[in-house]
Amino acid sequence: MARSGPEARAPGLAGIFAAFFRAVIFAALLIGLAAETTLAAAAASPAAANRAKMSGVLRMAGTNAPIPRAEIKVEGPGLAARENSQLIARSNADGRYQFEVPAGPYDIWMVARDFEELKLHLVLRPGEGIQRDFELQPVVTSYAYRVEDVELPQQMVPEISGVAFTPAGSLVVCNRRGEVWIRAIQNGRWRRFASGLYEGFGLVAPGENEIMVLQRPELTRLVDTDGNGEADRYETIADDWGITGNYHEFSYGLARDRAGNFYGSLGMASTGEFPWVRGPVKRALTVPMPDGSAPRDPHSSVALYQGWAFRVDRDGTFVPLATGLRQPLGVGVSPQDELFITDVSGAWVPTSVLLHIEPGSFYGHPDGLKWHPDYREQKLAPADLAKMRRPPTVYLPRGLMGTSPGQPVWDTTGGKFGPYEGQMFVGDVSSLLMRVDLERVDGGYQGAAFPFIRGQGLRLGGMHHAFGPDGALYVGQTVRGWMPGENSEGLQRVAWTGVTPVDIHRLRLTRTGFALHFTEAMTTVAGEARSYRMRRFRYHYHIHDGSLRVNEVDVPITAVRQVDDGRTTEIDLLELQSDYVYELQLNGQLMSAAGRPLLNPVAYYTANRLLPGTVVKPTMLMSEAEKPLEPGRPERGEPVFRLYCMACHQPDGKGSKVVGTPDYTAADGPLRRPDAELLAVIMNGKQQMPAFGNVLPAQSIHDVLSYLRKTFGSQVESP
């Protein structure tokens, strides 16, 4: 769910010289191969000297047809002032794209529906203009699943925000215009069952004449008492939480357990005025920014229980269950009556996650703690929060695994949806449906997430789902207010074609690595080490808006064994460490013994714990960022300054009144402050200066400070 955020800062003004600098690549930020660049003429004006442009055409591989409305996602430290450090450009009808960013290193994704994502890493130099065309490969259409539109009545605004089936099999949907519609199983005809609701976001259908819907202010029971097909009673079941009217505060749901209790969650409010708040109001942040400024991701728990998961018992009693949530978009209850919720990346949530909710637990975002009886008066430090926090069950790494995950649902179709009985499926606001396979390790859930359907005509906005009696997965879609999207709202069904998909059925942790249980016997190539690549990485848990991957490193594979007649491959790794996300990439050419190709070549396993008995040795793998800090070196700091700092602080270090940056050379300027204080400012940001703690390695920050002191501090008395 995209959110509004501050615009990227303008470059510095006169006094900036167009220059050409040698690119320096930082290992901690190097994710893909450096692409070829074409050097173009230098910027025409000083104002543009520290910016770079890139443009070109996206075409379909093999046909040269232009690809319109593709997204070009550009992410890097030069965009630190923007949400997710990211800018999104779009290609026009002719496939042409262009964007302009501050000079620096960037990861660039080219994303278009029904095409394989293309990712590259580029260092854009000041004043540069790159012309580069790209070809995107069409996504391999799954032979195992097809995506179909479900026709909706013309008079229904198709902002589908809830999908369910009655026990008899009638399809029930709600939309964000306050309506509930039913497609009767008997005759396939739609009728409007209810209207006038305040943005229903999730529903359960206990019967043909009774629907439960979670709208913003309450959980409501809709009943048709006179049998005319339309609800005539709207009963308030529970409304025990606060609401502000803020556009971004949603009440998410809805799930029910076998005992008949209902589950939902409450998102935080975004920035804005709150003249009318139902219930108590607490505006002060639980953990304010270190310098007292407003956080860049301004979601906070202004009203009662925002950021909480809750249960409503059958008698209507509201029970707050757990907190630490930010925008807990997807609420699901497993067939074993366990509650799982997805949360969207932002402040304190390094990337989107799937959480197993246990009552009384804290999951990361601290602002909801202000409503907790034990914590409401406490001043908590980030270190305290880290100790309290339950780690995510599964991390959903940003990029291939979407941006805003939706409602978890379980395949209980008895085989009608293929071989994934009992496994979890989660949609996303992007054109993505994910599969999650969990296991219990040392007392807690963890497991693997796989991209299941990408593109193939799947619309954006798929955050509510339900399996139908026909065995298909129905996906409700809406994007209004989060992203532009022509034809991005409605209802689709994902149906199994009957052909078994070749895929990793289950990914299981072992004491020496992983076991890949395939859906079918594979060729012997699946038993070769060269068919796999394993990496691991972590995320920072911090106040900043998301986290880049940190401590990322390849994990050597020491042995591969094919067992179980080719249905299972066991992979041994050089070492196993807990508290990492393991990214497994498979050779895209892998085939089953029956000759069908592998459908999904990527999996992400969140290893919070290791199996009892796993031998854990001190790691022999160290990413660049894990090396001990050395004293700062000005010669390494200079390129950091020129790429990330100079645009605002000026090449001569004198700052700019227009931009609002200080004069480093002044005797009473910032350089008279001690290192610790200045390092904290660079790490955490201050006022309009963005934080670089989640974008630059710590060593780089030390290096740039030493450069500042050496280059600009000659007139400044040492602290």
Added chain:
Amino acid sequence: MDAAVSLGKLRGALESQPDVSAAVILPPTGAGAMPSLADLRTADAAVLYGGTGDLAAADAAILREFVQQGKGLLVIREQTARWTTWPEFLPGVLGAKRQGTFAKGAPMRVINLFGHAIFTGVRYVETGQSMPLYAGLTPDSMLVMEGTVGEATAPLGWLRQNGRGRIAHIVPASTELFGEPGYMRLLVNTLLWTARRPIPGARALVQRTYLPNAYPGAIAITFPEGPTLCFDPARGGVSHVSDGDFVDLRPRWLTKQGEPAKISGEQFFHDAGRSPYWTDAVGAEPNFQFMGYGVKEEFPELHYRVGDREVREQLRPAASGIGLVRELRIGAGRQQLSYRHEPQAGADIVMSGGARATDTTAFSVGADAAVVRMEIRPKRVVAP
């Protein structure tokens, strides 16, 4: 010939409405001015459909007089740009400006109908016709129908209070539409609305949303001929009543920040602050628990609990049509229950049942169950 067929169907539909006499302003059959509008003087409402000719000066005077008299005017697909004798008709009477063609003439994909009594019995309006683009609707225009092509939207139907009169503009008008029962129903309903006649089958609309001067989650109840009230379940009472008949929810839907909905008409009753319910003279605010609403005898009924008293409150428009009747069935309890409100400069509050102690205490009832009827009227209305 197509226009003549359409007009024939329109005439037939209008003639089926005995309660209103409507004059249809015909398009000219050839070049030149439109036919005389002399017949207009005796009509309750007028339908202006199409027309490519200019308006004669005498006819402009008649039409101007007709509009100023406060009679109803339904314009179907206006084509008034050629009027040299009344060039300000479009901006001044219809309240809009023409800005070319919507979506470069692309066929209409989706037409959204917003909650209003004129859509009673109308399931949807669908047409592949390209539409003119109107912009700059005056703030007092109520946009009730909107077309969508991709992410672009355009107003396709709006209503306007013009002094004492009512004006409506319905833009879609393809020949095929005149053969659709739903579309004809829309035209008839709209004409009845302009003529201030009841629309058969129209019901109150109940919409839970974010209203101005109320806690989020307040309930807007709109009667087909007005009024519109705001019931605030968080505060525990009716917070304001307006004489309009439309709540525009588009600010909630179509702005990133989700502004409050807009209520049409003039507010004549306003009550704010704590809950209007009191259980004792000291003023402790009783616990108010909203329990939902439903429909009883075709009118909305709210259900809530005040302290230990269960209340079912049915809401109806006053017989005069410009006023609200609140009938409260109050269950027995341990304490007496009073309802107090702010002094009302714009409304009269007439009670039956309960003891009215002061002009700001609507009623007080004892511990026994009671039925209280409260009528809220704008001061300018003379009761029958």
